[in-house]
């Protein structure tokens with residue numbers, strides 16, 4: 048193992064049925080090397096929705112589903128089949144190695160991050176209940192956003208009124 052390459056591969060060790068989407072699978076991977084050293088650097092990449100620095104557990108949102116890394120295993124949800132799982136694990140190996148190679152330019156995350164809560168989102172919405180998003184209230188829209196049933200740009204006041212630009216930026220970062 049040279050100093051640049053962190054790991055050579057992640058083995059697909061198991062597949063499970065994916066309850067979030069019938070017909071799809073969860074892929075369980077085992078990295079060829081413990082991921083403890085690289086996970087804090089990965090935790091500052093885009094797409095992170097939760098990170099626990101004590102357990103070194105890191106979750107990314109992917110489209111669709113989630114990718115969760117532990118030091119000794121990886122779970123990817125809503126995968127089409129084992130072939131796609133192998134391709135995703137290969138791409139993840141490459142991404143981990145690229146991050147490790149750039150680690151001197153990156154900052155290791157030291158603090159926890161958690162998925163946004165419904166109330167955090169509601170606080171940042173316009174809260175006028177104008178119904179232009181198709182929901183009866185901003186509260187309902189916040190819940191639909193968390194469930195990925197709505198997109199942020201469906202709130203047209205938020206998208207078009209510059210008075211909300213800071214709120215929009217905060218929501219984009221959270222979601």
Ligand code: SF4
Nearest residue numbers: 176177178180185202
């Ligand atoms: S469009 Fe925006 S402001 Fe109007 S009800 Fe929906 S979330 Fe609220």
